[in-house]
Each structure stands twice: as structure tokens, then as C-alpha cells.
Amino acid sequence: MKRSRWDTDPSPPKPPPSAPKSRWDTQVPSSKSPPASRSSSPVPPPSSAPSAPYKRPQPLTLGCHSVENYERLSHIDEGTYGIVWKARSLKTNSLVALKQLKFPESESQAVGFPVAALREISVLQDLSHPHILSTHEMVIGSTSSKVFMVMNLMSCDVKVAIERLPEVMSQGEAKSVMWQLVSAVEYMHGKFYLHRDLKTSNVLVSRDTGKVSICDFGLARKYEIPLKSYTQMVITLWYRCPELLLGETLYGPEVDMWSLGCMFAEILNLEVLFQGQGEVDQLNRIFKLLGVPNGGNWEGFEKLPHANTFSFKGPKGSKLREAFPSNSFSGKTYLNDGGFDLLSRMLSKDPKKRISAGDAAKHHYFTEAPKMTEVRWVFDDEK
Numbered sequence: 271m272k273r274s275r276w277d278t279d280p281s282p283p284k285p286p287p288s289a290p291k292s293r294w295d296t297q298v299p300s301s302k303s304p305p306a307s308r309s310s311s312p313v314p315p316p317s318s319a320p321s322a323p324y325k326r327p328q329p330l331t332l333g334c335h336s337v338e339n340y341e342r343l344s345h346i347d348e349g350t351y352g353i354v355w356k357a358r359s360l361k362t363n364s365l366v367a368l369k370q371l372k373f374p375e376s377e378s379q380a381v382g383f384p385v386a387a388l389r390e391i392s393v394l395q396d397l398s399h400p401h402i403l404s405t406h407e408m409v410i411g412s413t414s415s416k417v418f419m420v421m422n423l424m425s426c427d428v429k430v431a432i433e434r435l436p437e438v439m440s441q442g443e444a445k446s447v448m449w450q451l452v453s454a455v456e457y458m459h460g461k462f463y464l465h466r467d468l469k470t471s472n473v474l475v476s477r478d479t480g481k482v483s484i485c486d487f488g489l490a491r492k493y494e495i496p497l498k499s500y501t502q503m504v505i506t507l508w509y510r511c512p513e514l515l516l517g518e519t520l521y522g523p524e525v526d527m528w529s530l531g532c533m534f535a536e537i538l539n540l541e542v543l544f545q546g547q548g549e550v551d552q553l554n555r556i557f558k559l560l561g562v563p564n565g566g567n568w569e570g571f572e573k574l575p576h577a578n579t580f581s582f583k584g585p586k587g588s589k590l591r592e593a594f595p596s597n598s599f600s601g602k603t604y605l606n607d608g609g610f611d612l613l614s615r616m617l618s619k620d621p622k623k624r625i626s627a628g629d630a631a632k633h634h635y636f637t638e639a640p641k642m643t644e645v646r647w648v649f650d651d652e653k
């Protein structure tokens with residue numbers, strides 16, 4: 271691979287005493303308190319007194335190009351793990367987004383690398399799909415702890431984009447967004463990856479194409495069949511499925527399908543479906559709409575770790591159809607039978623009955639009338 275001029279040289283020339291500062295030499299605050307669900311523990315440093323001659327590990331960024339190949343234009347946003355900039359490639363003149371990774375303080379010694387970022391980079395290198403945000407390359411700044419991901423420039427996330435819509439989407443528009451998401455998740459699950467943090471703020475909209483792409487793979491991981499035990503401390507509360515809330519640790523792609531169902535409902539109604547104030551409240555809201563679970567409607571429910579800790583109140587059957595009626599006279603969102611069938615199968619309480627991404631992609635909702643149409647997004651400068 272081509273070595274960048276920023277890689278360490280055996281006898282590097284000494285910099286001038288007051289070398290001009292790079293345009294990218296901004297101090298990025300370290301991620302002091304990342305959410306409990308994400309591991310930010312550093313890769314353990316090598317022992318300080320090795321008995322055998324210590325061979326320094328190759329930095330992950332060896333061979334990366336320099337960030338100086340990009341002109342920094344403006345700050346876009348900041349997340350827990352990165353600060354995102356709008357930039358222009360000096361080679362191609364194209365506009366891109368650069369995510370500068372935050373290194374927690376203990377990890378800034380060039381040995382460690384933020385684990386969430388490592389995860390995200392390795393997953394994204396393995397995935398290539400029109401509706402998954404692609405990373406073109408990694409570039410490096412003046413030190414090896416200044417690392418940037420170069421990505422397609424997007425306009426805003428779907429959460430913000432739907433807040434800007436003057437009225438609910440048409441059925442064709444909602445179907446088009448769902449189709450893009452379902453096809454991306456089908457592809458990802460086919461490659462044995464779980465996203466584990468699907469939500470409308472992790473889906474970005476392109477101003478150029480109006481299409482959406484899933485981003486933020488910091489919690490993603492490979493899964494295996496038969497399923498194994500993983501942490502249940504994943505997925506933002508409002509999009510977290512009932513089995514994880516009830517303590518299940520043996521899980522697979524169906525956890526993402528629940529989140530997708532929540533997103534479908536949000537895209538239709540322009541508001542988050544289950545806005546719980548804590549895990550118990552979240553469960554209560556789910557069961558109030560979808561009916562109280564028992565061993566009859568959810569096989570194995572009683573065996574879940576927290577199933578008997580609480581007594582849940584709610585109707586016996588589902589009230590979902592009342593929230594998503596089939597006619598437009600009620601003043602609520604209209605959803606035809608095909609759409610409702612897909613939504614209710616994504617929001618199945620019992621994970622074994624929940625629709626898979628493969629079956630969702632084949633669902634007749636996507637081929638029957640009304641036809642998919644491009645969404646008329648409203649971007650910020652058009653407001």
C-alpha cells in the first residue's frame with residue numbers, strides 16, 4: 271500500500287521550530303462518558319517491561335493518506351465517538367464528510383484505538399450497499415491519534431428530515447424509504463452482521479439523490495447460527511425489542527427487525543412509536559399497544575429472566591390497527607392491508623414469529639399499489 275508522507279520515517283527530518291499548524295489540527299474533546307452500551311476500553315497496551323525484545327505493533331493507520339488532501343469547509347455535527355466535518359477533496363474536488371474519531375484520554379498514546387471505531391471501520395469495510403453509508407478511505411492527521419473516516423456527504427438524518435416534513439408522507443413515499451431500509455438490512459443480515467442500533471437518527475438522507483443510508487455501525491457485530499449469547503445492553507431504548515428488555519441474551523437478526531418496525535411506524539406517523547421513560551415504562555407502552563404477553567401468545571415468554579418480575583397491564587389482543595387505520599377519514603395515518611401486515615409482523619412480540627429481513631424484502635406490500643415514489647424531503651435551506 272502507498273505510504274503517506276505522514277507515516278513515521280526511520281530518521282524523520284526535524285520540523286521547523288514553529289511549523290505552520292495544519293488546517294486539521296483541531297483539538298477534539300475526548301469521549302469522557304460514552305453510553306454504557308458501548309465498549310470504549312482501549313486495546314490493552316503491551317507490558318511496560320517485556321522480557322523479550324518488544325516489537326511495536328504496526329499502527330492501524332499505517333499507509334493511510336493524509337487529511338491534508340482535503341480542505342475543511344465546515345463543522346456538521348458531533349456524536350459520542352466522532353466529530354463530523356464537511357470537506358472537499360483537493361484531488362477530485364468532490365464534497366465529502368470526514369468523521370474525526372475521538373480517542374478517549376487513556377487511548378491517545380498511539381497504541382490503543384477506540385473499540386467502537388475499530389468495530390465500525392471493520393464492519394463498513396466488509397459492507398457495500400447503496401443504502402449503507404460507505405467509507406471511501408481512512409486518512410490521518412498530524413499524529414496517529416488524529417484519524418478520520420472519509421464518507422459520502424449526506425444532508426441530515428431521517429429523524430430531523432421527518433420533523434421538517436409539512437405533512438405525513440404519502441404511502442408511496444413511506445414505502446420507498448422502508449424498501450431502502452429493508453433491502454440494506456437484508457443485505458447486512460445476509461452477511462451475518464447485526465446493526466444493534468437501528469433508529470431514525472442513524473439513517474442519513476442524501477440531498478443529491480433523496481435516498482437514505484444506514485450509518486453508525488459502532489455497535490454492530492457478527493452473529494452465528496446457532497445463536498450465541500451477547501450483551502443485552504444494545505439498541506437505544508425506544509427501538510429496543512421486548513425480549514432484550516426482559517433480559518434475553520441469546521439473540522440474532524430479529525432484534526434489528528423490531529427496530530425496523532418502530533422506524534416504519536415513526537415514518538408513517540412522524541413520531542416515535544414507544545417513547546418509554548425507562549425499561550419498565552418502555553415494556554408497558556409496548557404491551558399496552560400490542561397486548562399483554564403470556565406463554566400462549568409468546569412461546570417461552572415465562573422463561574425470560576425478567577418475565578415474572580413485573581405484572582404488565584394492557585389489553586389481551588393487539589390495538590395496533592387502531593393506531594394505523596386502513597382509511598384516511600380518521601385523521602390518522604392511512605395504511606393499507608399489505609403495509610399493516612408487514613408492520614405487525616415486524617412488531618411481533620414473540621421474536622420467533624417476527625418477520626425476517628429476507629421475507630420482508632419479498633413482502634407483497636413492496637410490489638402492490640400504491641407504487642413507491644420519491645420522498646419530497648425539505649432540506650434546511652429550503653425551509
Ligand SMILES: Nc1ncnc2c1ncn2[C@@H]1O[C@H](COP(=O)(O)OP(=O)(O)OP(=O)(O)O)[C@@H](O)[C@H]1O
Nearest residue numbers: 346347348349350351352354367421422423424486
Ligand atoms: N456522512 C455524513 N454526512 C453528513 N452528516 C453526517 C455524516 N455522518 C454523520 N453525520 C452527522 O454527524 C452525526 C454524528 O455522526 P455519527 O452518528 O456517525 O457519530 P457517533 O459518534 O457514532 O454518534 P452517536 O453519538 O450517535 O453514537 C450524525 O448524527 C449526523 O448528523
